[in-house]
Amino acid sequence: MNNSLKAVSKKAKQEAILQAGSSQAQADSSQVRAGAGMDRKIAKQKSPWPKFVWGGVAIGILVWLLAGISGQTGGKMLSVSSQRVVISAVSRGTFEDFIPVRGRVAPAKTLFLDAIEGGRVERILVEDGAALEAGDLIVELSNASLQLSVLGNEARVAEQLNNMRSIELSLEQNRLRHKRNLIDIEHQIKLLTRQVAREQELVTSGAVSQSQFDDTRDTLQWYKNQREVTLESQASDTRMQESQLAFLKQTGERLESNLAISRENLENMKVRAPVSGKLSGFNIEVGQSIGRGERLGQIDTPNDYKVTAFIDEFYLGRVDIGQAAVFEQYPLTISKIYPQVQNGQFEVDFTFSGEQPNGIRRGQTVQTKLTLGDASKALLLPNGAFYQDTGGKWVFVVSDDGSEAVKRSVRLGRRNNQFIEVLDGLEQGERVITSPYSSYRDIERLVLASK
Incomplete structure (x- = not known):
């Protein structure tokens, strides 16, 4: 059934095509007969390129106008809700330069208490926060090794002092020996001088031989020479003794100073308040080991x-x-x-x-x-978070109708926690956005929407 329908439809289409072709042929034959005696005029086709050129020029002019309008309105724009920004007015008043x-x-003054020598806490006499007077005992420490060291130093110092006293005694005995020798020599010189004088008279009479007189005289000269040598030796020994005694005295003073320091270190095991004041930061316990130089607490000046x-x-x-x-x-x-x-x-x-x-x-x-400075009259802009984003170099100034805010370069001066001093770029009564600009740094114009 479907095949027969398709065959009938195809036959009908063929007949319709044949009839249309016959009608067209008759029409063409009639036109040939009618215009057999004249030429047919052919219409000239126009080029489409001028339309394209003029269209491009129009588009360019439109783009230029849009760019000019965009430049006049501030470049990049952003629409923000007016409820999300803080708008403040520029006013004139007194600027107080303070922060x-x-x-x-x-x-005002604090004195720290440090352990000069380490040790074990034996006794605590005050509590943290106590009011102290200079010299009050705070804590007692013990250090067996330090005590033994002090005893050893005392023994060494005593030994050195004994040695020094022995040397001083020896020098004194040497001085006395020289003095005794000089006394003996002087005595012999006196005796021999008288004997030489007597024998000289007796030599002429023959009672004393010349050889005996010569021996007596030579002995006298020997004692005189001995006296000179003894005096020279005594002077040399005196100089050496004085130098050695000065050195021994300095050495003794140093030893006694070392011994005093050792005893002072032992006494420092008893920690006392160096000045009057209030004790703070004092937190130690009995039996606690304290290292050398460790902080024990501090004393604050009262009131x-x-x-x-x-x-x-x-x-x-x-x-x-x-x-x-x-x-x-x-x-x-x-x-x-x-x-x-x-x-x-x-x-x-x-x-x-x-x-x-x-x-x-x-x-x-x-x-x-x-x-920071004296108060003065100036244009004042309320301080806001915008200053951290712009450094005071530009702000967004709100239009009179409040529909938009345009970026404007300004020059700001001193500021306090309430106001910023306006030096240039703003007038009294103008309104400025003083909330943060962190989202608007690349924007030239803000459109303020009511919602």
Whole structure:
């Protein structure tokens, strides 16, 4: 059935094609007969390239106009909700050049207690936090090896001193021997001098021989020579004795000084308060072993405090010794600036200029106000997080209708925790976005949507 239907349809299509061809042939024959006596005019076709050129020019002009409009409206745009930004107005007022500084109360002076010699804790006489007077006994230590060392030093010093005394005794005996010899020689010279005088008279009379007289005279000369040698020896020995005695005296003083140091080290096993004050950081137990130089605690000056604080390195060039600050109604001055900068901050010490507040304690945190300069009239922009993103070089200025904010270059000056001084680029009454710009650094124009 399907095959027969397909055959009938195909035959009908063939007949329709034949009829259409016959009709076209008749029409062409009629046209040939009608225009047999004249030529047929052929229409000239136009080139499409001018249309393409003019279309390209139009597109270029459109792109140029769009670029100009985009440049006038600020380049890159971003739509943000007006509820996500903080808008502040520029005003005129008095700029107070100060910065808030959070500090920590510390003792004005602190003396550390270190163990001069190590030992074992035998007795503790005070507790941590006690008020001490200079000389008060704090703790007693024991050190058997140090005690034996001191005893050994004492024995050695005693031996050296005995040796020195023996040498001094020997030198003194030598001096006395020389003196005794001189006395004997002088005595013999006197006797021989008288004998020579008598024998000289007797030689002329023949009572004494010449040889005996010569022997007596030679003996006298020998004693005289002996006296000169003895005097010279005595002078030499005196010089040597004086030099040796001076050396022995210095040696003895050094030995006695060493012995005194040893005894002082033994006495230092009893730790005493060097100054009056409050004991803190004292945390040891009986029987505990303390090493040489180990920290035992510290003594803080009573009722005398200072404030230590860290300031941002941005203000390093504007902070100097002697600058004024205030804690509540109590004036402070900067007494010391530490040269080290750590984590972008540097440390300073404040001292109270007059009366100190009652009730403050070591380690307490206080809020101070550091004055950097005199107050002056200026255009003021409320301080905000935008400053960290722009460095004060540009801001987003909100339009009068509040629909958009355009990036503008400005010049800002001093700042405190409340306001920033405006030097150029803004006018009184203009509104500026003061919230963070971390997401808008490459944007030239913000469209402020109400929702």
